[in-house]
Amino acid sequence: MGISKTENFTAKQNGIANLAKAVGHPARVAIIEYLIKRKTCVCGDIVNELSLAQPTISQHLKELKNVGLIKGTIEGTSVCYCIDDKTVQKLTDYFTSLSAKLINQKTTCC
Amino acid sequence: MGISKTENFTAKQNGIANLAKAVGHPARVAIIEYLIKRKTCVCGDIVNELSLAQPTISQHLKELKNVGLIKGTIEGTSVCYCIDDKTVQKLTDYFTSLSAKLINQKTTCC
């Protein structure tokens, strides 16, 4: 049906899925990497970096903002975007804990 | 257009996006967690764990297999599924490196 049956899963599972989904597009991966690479807040020039139209970038930024991966503050005519460390850390912590469990168990059946 | 302009991005960016997209659904998060929790290969009983129909689960398993997050080997009438540690590790490494860069720079502008 194109709709996820979110009610069948835990809040944590839905939370991780939402974050992962936001990272699940190369344009958004590129935006995240660019924001980190620039080392400071980026005021607008993301559109010049990626070969996508301005409305498309704006839409991707909105999605990243919705899940809390980036923050945006208005600075005059432009907007200042930067990564929200805490949200990236959530993903890092999640996958780190998965990997840790996998190392501990060493299943070698398949 | 509902199609990602993958040609505009690096292979690594597309790779991470594909892995993240696969994790970007709560049912697939639940499947991954279940496979890890069970500590051994799971031969079939994933359908009983999640309240989704068998074809739906089968489809989710296929997607996880396509990106290499799980492996499946046929065992008689059933199939034996387990996590592919290396692929999970790719995600862990990626997010760990992002977090590391963020800790180093300490941007406090927004």
Next chain:
DNA sequence: GTTATTAATCGTAATATTGCAATATAACAA
């Protein structure tokens, strides 16, 4: 052989996503 069991595939409906042109909005400058 027949029958049961397990999982994949097909077909299809409902919904979501991606991308962009056109337009709107907001802040500033002259």
Next chain:
DNA sequence: TTGTTATATTGCAATATTACGATTAATAAC
């Protein structure tokens, strides 16, 4: 006020995803 710049929103077409009933394929048990 008018124009300019930067970003957001709207509307829409193309495509993708999610979910499941029905069916199929493959092995196992008899």
